[in-house]
Amino acid sequence: MSDHSFREIEKKIQQRWLKEQTFRVDNHSDKPKYYVLDMFPYPSGAGLHVGHPLGYIASDIVARFKRLKGFNVLHPMGFDAFGLPAEQYAIQTGQHPAVTTEDNTARYREQMQALGFSFDWSREFKTSQPDYYRWTQWIFQRFFEYWYDKALDKARPISELVSAFEQNGTAGLNPAVFDENVIEFKADFWNSLSESEKQRRLMYYRLAFLAHVTVNWCPGLGTVLANDEVKDGVSERGGFPVERKQMNQWCLRITAYADRLLEGLDALDWSDAVKEMQRNWIGKSRGASIIFLTEVNNVAIEVFTTRPDTIYGVTFICIAPEHRLVQYLTTEDHLEEVTSYVESVKNRSERDRMSEVKRISGAFTGSWAINPLDDKHRIPIWVADYVLAGYGTGAVMAVPSSDIRDYAFAKHFGMRITTVLEGSNTDISVEGFDPKAGTMINSGDLNGLTVPKAIDAAITIIETEGFGKGRIIYRLRDALFSRQRYWGEPIPIYYKDNLPHLLPDSELPLILPEIDAYKPTETGEPPLARALDWFYNTETAVAGGTTDNFPLETNTMPGWAGSSWYFLRYMDPANADAPFSAEAAKYWNQVDLYLGGSEHATGHLLYARFWTMFLYDMGLLNFSEPFKRLVNQGMIQGVSEKTTLRLRKMVNIDNLEVNKFQFLSADLPASEFEHSDNVTLIDVSADITMVKDGELDLEAFVAWRPEYADAVFITAGGFIKNGVFSPDPGKENPSSKFLTRQEVEKMSKSKYNVVNPDDVIADYSADTLRVYEMFLGPLEQSKPWSTHGIEGTWKFLRKYRRLFFDDKDNFKVSEAEPTADELRVLHKAIRKVEDDIERLSLNTAVSTFMICVNELQSLRCNKRAVLEPLTILLSPYAPHLTEEIWALLGYSDSIAFAQWPVWNEEFVKDNTFECPVSINGKVRVKLTFPLNTTAAQIETETLANDAVQKFLEGRTPKKIVVVPNRIINLVM
């Protein structure tokens, strides 16, 4: 392209695309559909950096490619706009989150449009706009109105449960319930209950239910968090400590779908890594629950184990400190010890508990249990924090000989160890291990059985004797749905007689109210409680109703609510009567290709599958998995420029403490510099724009950080102070260069390593950036951003353009018939590029283009019949440049309406092929054969060849291997 005219051209073309709505797509078409989707972004204040577009470029290439292949392509974009950063910004500045969000989305949209993405912007929405969250609220209400029938394995309306109760009580029902120990009852009992008592009981069955649960409470954020929002005991956002707390909260019964979420994975075209992450997150375990009677009256302990085969090896029982039986089992003389132990566990934060995993602690309750299979020994009952209250039954039967944790505990407290498995050479008196194979010994009726058989036999015995049963449990917990925040969807619930009721449909959306401050009230209520008129006035909605005002729910929905179904709204974004129409959902169906980061593996991707399954159960969808194919693009990391600050605290003449700043150049060994109590070495990130070839621009740095104006910068050859270099005496050519060291980190504002795509576009053009990001390497790999090599793609695009122009920059495309050589080059590219895009190997396609353009250039090809199809091929990668050429070629329509060229085999194949002849695996000579030569002919001709005979030295090979993909091997 002649110099920098691309900026105007790209802008002009983008405006035309917007004006003509080139990429607007209709819900009705004779063409087959293709739905390609990016995980929509949370619009942060920092704007896009060069890492963000990676996935968008890839999806855009696929979208444009599929369009050219004759598909009706849905390729939308929107914004996940509710979330914490906007709210925290609001707390600090008083700026309404809606305003911040609006600014940020505008900036994101502008940046995306500058990259030339072919999104259908007419379908764009934000999750925070009322006409969208109205339907998020509506779906929540359906969750509330449904229960899960485990017999039919689907969600059903709660009304059907009520009529079942009215007719037969709980008989014949298998519902998913909050409390496993739900009582069975008869129809008479149900019908005798008061309305509010009925409602209270129904709460245990609803898919959206209010329950007193242990939650991850984050005081730093003032809200509870779901399990996937907590990493290493601190909040994922902000990194604040998290503690366990009992609270009354809304939950979604995702556990009812555990099996379907697990089984559905098999059919999905997702990476093994993400599938495996979801499997682990769901954490299905088969085993048995076993009831141990205790010597305390009327108290039995139910334990869960995956190894019922080892029951004869049980030498003690441990229960979680939070276990409800602790109070009953603790005897008088152990009360003090147990109470103080339980207290000490309770007062530790999650992070402390995690970091002390290896420390063994526990307390004896003073009570004893009896092994139901083996009453020779009494079994002591302990309280120990290595047993988790939230998993299984919160109690374990400890088998030190077959479990390393039980072993460690037994050793620490001097417990008996009984070996029940034979066939390992580990000495159990020295170290613990987890034997998963072997033969049972010391195990009564189980003796002589192998582990898998013994597990089955043990379950049979346990079940027939009636003290337990085979059971499957999951690690997955129900999803906590309440957040004590402002900037989220209000939960469409009001309370009457202390019971939650759905707001009538006519009252939706329940609009987020204006409030005076975005933080909790003095009494600790969520921010929505600040809205003084936050009551539901029944008179306004229900004719003839009371004039009472009922309090509305003050919690809001979590960040993942809006993102759990947004991909469905794109299908029918303006629908005011339903979240989406049945026809639209039927036409667009599953997302064919979903692109996004792998950080959502156990959060968004699981919730979205769960919601889709629920909507499928409701009959609103005819598919139950939302994302057919998932590709996780890698992260583009930033390269930070680090420098070492040596901070020395000194006392000056006036006895005041002052800081002395010294910076050390990266070529100096920092470790050799003095360390003492009043000296600390600190890593400081310099803005990457101030560094060139590793050298820091000190003037710019000091101007940027005035607090370092008087700092001393020590270099290899002296030091710099106030911009003046003082060389070390006695050094030849003392270096005044102050160097930084590079570190690859996540791109982030706080590390000053963010590269803005706008700058790259200004320097090279959007097309260059697109091609370059794809050329960088495989899509799924993470890689540090580097502009080394961007010249290569820039040069390639110019070379491509030059094919169409003569020396004087006049457009000159010949109408002459192309030669076979020219067509061969073109068709090789068609085949390879098509295949590469289909496989999402977008980097190798770029190489193919480069080779193709180089070859056409050396053939001096300027024939329309070759260049026009090539332009179509390249258009998904470099849409602006190709669009410009398209117009010059004489087409008034956008290139998006062109037809992908068809690969013609005849031009790709040579009429001969070259065939290396190897003798005992060593390549000796190459022969050329016509294309249609048979294997037998190749054999004869090879043996007859003089050059081959020279190597054979008159001998005959024992075996001749002729491989279809052109290699001949003679085995001597």
Added chain:
RNA sequence: GCGGAUGUGGCGAAAUUGGCAGACGCACCAGACUUAGGAUCUGGCGCCUUACGGUGUGUGGGUUCAAGUCCCUCCAUCCGCACCA
């Protein structure tokens, strides 16, 4: 500890099914043109060797006429989960 991935020149990387390893690009070297340039073009470029040749895909072994690719061992790096009974 468990699970998933990755390992190829100075660098980013190719190599669809086991079939001439290093395509393509960057960097580097040499040359052409030149109004001497951050333009363009041509050639070279894994390592050892002047060459012939040898050697080479993290380590060690195996299968095969043939291994970057398949199997086993170990090592390194990254990611996820982590007292899950």
